[in-house]
Amino acid sequence: MFALLTQDPARTPGHIENPAPPLAVDTYGQLPKLASTFDHVDGLFYFTYIVCIFFFVVIVGVIAVSVVLYRRKTWDQPALSNVTHNTPLEVVWTVIPLIIVMVMFAWGFKGSLDMTNVPEAASRNLYKATAKQWNWTFTYPNGQQSFGEVWVEVDKPVAFATESTDVLHAFYLPQMRVKRDVIPGRSQVVWFEPKEVGDYHLFCAEYCGNDHSKMYAQLHVVSAEEFAKKPWDKWDDSTPAAAAKSGESLYKQLCASCHSVNGIPGVGPSWKGLFTKNADGTFTGRQREVLVGGQKQTITVDDAYIIESIKTPMAKIVAEEPYNRGGMSAFDNIEDRKIAGLIQYMKSLAEAK
Amino acid sequence: MTTNVPVIDTHAHHAPEAGGTNYLNNRSGFWSWAGTLDHKRIGLMYLVGVSIAFLCGGLFALLVRLHLWEPKGMLFDNAQYNQIFTLHGAFMVFLFVIPAIPGSLGNMVLPLMLGAKDVALPRLNLLSFYLWLTGAVLATLAIVLGGFDTGWTFYTPYSLYTQQAVVTIGLAIFVLGFSSIFTGLNFIVTVHKLRAPGLTWFRMPLFVWALYATSLLQVLATPVLGITVLLVAFERLYHIGIFDPRLGGDPVLFEHFFWFYSHPAVYIMVLPAFGIISELVSVHSRKPLFGYKLIAFSSLAIAIISFLVWGHHMFTSGQSTYAMFAFSFLTFFVAIPTAIKEFSWVATIWKGSIALNSPMLYTLAFLIIFAIGGLTGVILGALNVDIHLHDTYFVVAHFHYVMMGSIALAFFAGLHHWWPKMFGVMYDEFLAKIACAIIFIGFNATFLPQFIMGSRGMPRRYATYVPDYAPYHAASTVGVIILTVGIGMMVFYLVASLFQGKKAMQNQWGGVTLDWLCPTPPPLENFDVPPKVVHEVYDYSTLDYQSMQTPVR
Numbered sequence A: 001m002f003a004l005l006t007q008d009p010a011r012t013p014g015h016i017e018n019p020a021p022p023l024a025v026d027t028y029g030q031l032p033k034l035a036s037t038f039d040h041v042d043g044l045f046y047f048t049y050i051v052c053i054f055f056f057v058v059i060v061g062v063i064a065v066s067v068v069l070y071r072r073k074t075w076d077q078p079a080l081s082n083v084t085h086n087t088p089l090e091v092v093w094t095v096i097p098l099i100i101v102m103v104m105f106a107w108g109f110k111g112s113l114d115m116t117n118v119p120e121a122a123s124r125n126l127y128k129a130t131a132k133q134w135n136w137t138f139t140y141p142n143g144q145q146s147f148g149e150v151w152v153e154v155d156k157p158v159a160f161a162t163e164s165t166d167v168l169h170a171f172y173l174p175q176m177r178v179k180r181d182v183i184p185g186r187s188q189v190v191w192f193e194p195k196e197v198g199d200y201h202l203f204c205a206e207y208c209g210n211d212h213s214k215m216y217a218q219l220h221v222v223s224a225e226e227f228a229k230k231p232w233d234k235w236d237d238s239t240p241a242a243a244a245k246s247g248e249s250l251y252k253q254l255c256a257s258c259h260s261v262n263g264i265p266g267v268g269p270s271w272k273g274l275f276t277k278n279a280d281g282t283f284t285g286r287q288r289e290v291l292v293g294g295q296k297q298t299i300t301v302d303d304a305y306i307i308e309s310i311k312t313p314m315a316k317i318v319a320e321e322p323y324n325r326g327g328m329s330a331f332d333n334i335e336d337r338k339i340a341g342l343i344q345y346m347k348s349l350a351e352a353k
Numbered sequence B: 001m002t003t004n005v006p007v008i009d010t011h012a013h014h015a016p017e018a019g020g021t022n023y024l025n026n027r028s029g030f031w032s033w034a035g036t037l038d039h040k041r042i043g044l045m046y047l048v049g050v051s052i053a054f055l056c057g058g059l060f061a062l063l064v065r066l067h068l069w070e071p072k073g074m075l076f077d078n079a080q081y082n083q084i085f086t087l088h089g090a091f092m093v094f095l096f097v098i099p100a101i102p103g104s105l106g107n108m109v110l111p112l113m114l115g116a117k118d119v120a121l122p123r124l125n126l127l128s129f130y131l132w133l134t135g136a137v138l139a140t141l142a143i144v145l146g147g148f149d150t151g152w153t154f155y156t157p158y159s160l161y162t163q164q165a166v167v168t169i170g171l172a173i174f175v176l177g178f179s180s181i182f183t184g185l186n187f188i189v190t191v192h193k194l195r196a197p198g199l200t201w202f203r204m205p206l207f208v209w210a211l212y213a214t215s216l217l218q219v220l221a222t223p224v225l226g227i228t229v230l231l232v233a234f235e236r237l238y239h240i241g242i243f244d245p246r247l248g249g250d251p252v253l254f255e256h257f258f259w260f261y262s263h264p265a266v267y268i269m270v271l272p273a274f275g276i277i278s279e280l281v282s283v284h285s286r287k288p289l290f291g292y293k294l295i296a297f298s299s300l301a302i303a304i305i306s307f308l309v310w311g312h313h314m315f316t317s318g319q320s321t322y323a324m325f326a327f328s329f330l331t332f333f334v335a336i337p338t339a340i341k342e343f344s345w346v347a348t349i350w351k352g353s354i355a356l357n358s359p360m361l362y363t364l365a366f367l368i369i370f371a372i373g374g375l376t377g378v379i380l381g382a383l384n385v386d387i388h389l390h391d392t393y394f395v396v397a398h399f400h401y402v403m404m405g406s407i408a409l410a411f412f413a414g415l416h417h418w419w420p421k422m423f424g425v426m427y428d429e430f431l432a433k434i435a436c437a438i439i440f441i442g443f444n445a446t447f448l449p450q451f452i453m454g455s456r457g458m459p460r461r462y463a464t465y466v467p468d469y470a471p472y473h474a475a476s477t478v479g480v481i482i483l484t485v486g487i488g489m490m491v492f493y494l495v496a497s498l499f500q501g502k503k504a505m506q507n508q509w510g511g512v513t514l515d516w517l518c519p520t521p522p523p524l525e526n527f528d529v530p531p532k533v534v535h536e537v538y539d540y541s542t543l544d545y546q547s548m549q550t551p552v553r
Ligand SMILES: [Cu+2]
Pocket: A168, A169, A170, A204, A205, A206, A207, A208, A209, A212, A213, A215
């Protein structure tokens, strides 16, 4: 049973911590400002909107006039008319809406073809967007990766092959008018051509569990010169302390929604106490009961176990309730130096013996 | 009484059963209710049940909105929030919106409108109610067993992995499905078999037509839902690999199954509401319905086409171009019969004798809100626009305009309309009108801002959100508080009327369908003399004005 009104302050925050600047709104004040080439979405949206407002005004107008004119003044007043048919009128109000909706249908269908048929230029600039509970990993055409934010070049069509490692998610860029469900076991490609430099929201639009609303990333659209500087490529592991710091930021992007570092249990076990620090500066891993193919074993936590837990979490599952059912999906393509950074961060949490 | 009116005398020499009893006071004691086969008592038990479900669902909605007052969330952590919005959806959809109108008002009024003594299968009717009750108990049990956080749509594979009471709530839905199927079956048989002499198909009131079309949908579509939740339960318990991608299953298949039921279910929910509005527009304008046959046929047309549009819930799932083409085309197509209905209702009011009493105010509120709900549906039908709007608050606002704004308002309208019939008492009309206005304002204040933030990209089912959307969320929360006040008022004066309401009139509003020609409140078997129908439906030249001024016994 859920406990009402008990937000646990010690839990990792459940909200987006540093969102992109507020989105701008277009001149009509309704849709967010378009930043891609899919202007037919806005065109049809406003066309339909105006048609809807027209019909709404007609309907409400007729109701209002009727109420004013034909209000019952004495309790036994009969109706002014008993007409039940007017064939011309009925034909008109069937045929005209039919024509209008067929126009909308054709317009919308044509637009959707534009959105689903990935042009050649975009497929040559193919990124990968990997969704998992509750974070985004982006792989660039050159194989490099970034987490929770992604950079693309302005005026250059780009495609994203979306993949999920666990449940359904959806890849949603409101200002690009792009949305596609991310379905485990299928890779689907979406494309768009960013037209304006800026930082944009990337939301997960399909409910995916606890931190669905926190499954956020930023899309940075940058100029060609800026892009050439590879702003995502800034992993610093020159010293153990720097590696731990880089690891911490990665932890916040990928792991914090399930693992705390302060001992509070979450979806996954807390990382507190994984290692203890010896007097000579080396680290000792704790004892861990794990399930290997359903069999209980006791192991000592070490780098190899951590790496295995990240790349193939199901190989050794923590035996303790409620973790013994698994629940972490594999991060099988994080670069080794980044995993090393994560481990460095875990060790930096260790208390001295 | 002349011979050209339905042969029942509603006020003069009506021979009451021993001592003027009616269905409410002819028997008493627990078992006289719990074991009753009387459609009116079963209808009342449904009314109490669905009202409680509505108030629970409403409480969850209130919590959701209060939580969203601030971008970071006010009350819950994310996991708790997910349970609350799921509870809100599941309670409202499965325990309230689907059964509410057929179960309560339908049960109460359908046999009266047909001139029948009861529904065709009274025992099955009682079984339907107990299945509903079992479903409600199981749903509550699921909360106690840890709750469930899948959203009312139970999308796989999340619903397969989450460690919560999904199987229990699945079972609840399974049982509720049977309740719905049995009610549908019962109504179909009743309409076919128990129409009074002279009550031809095209003399049936439109509420009856609507319930008939609904029943067809219930019988044909609900089994798919039953099978689907069963498959989810099997998948969870035995890992058979039908929906779970880890086992080679296809999660999108679940979406197809689910919407194959749940789109028709939208019409299972809304058609009875259309029926109520058709009745009320006519009675309170004292004018025959404009385009009666067209409305009747459009109900059937909607029922049929609604089986072919489920894919419009999945435009972003990567369907083939052909599927997108067909689903979008048919979705626009189904807009036409719906538009015809709205136009016909408005044309009925035109040159009528419009009584601005509370049932009519609720009806007018419905007409305005449903116009918005329907028209925004057209916006969502366009393929490219839907790609932007899908799974945002725009959709949330759209379906609340239909499900809450239209269906619940039609339910309230019907409740106010038949309240004097059911209980023989009148509520405080003044309070009723005020409450209606408050509900109307509160409702629009809640959901209009959601259209705006949705079109700006606010995704649904978010426990927290980026600050861009904060003003709209705040406005929406204020709206829901106003709405709560209105609904609280309504509950208050309705309940109060049972204790100290004025006596109602035999024919409070001047209806000419059979439900207003039997005694008020009806005796056990409804009509003292079996009625015969010799008139076209909604023929107000036959209205017996005196019955509007004769108090109930
Ligand atoms: Cu999500």
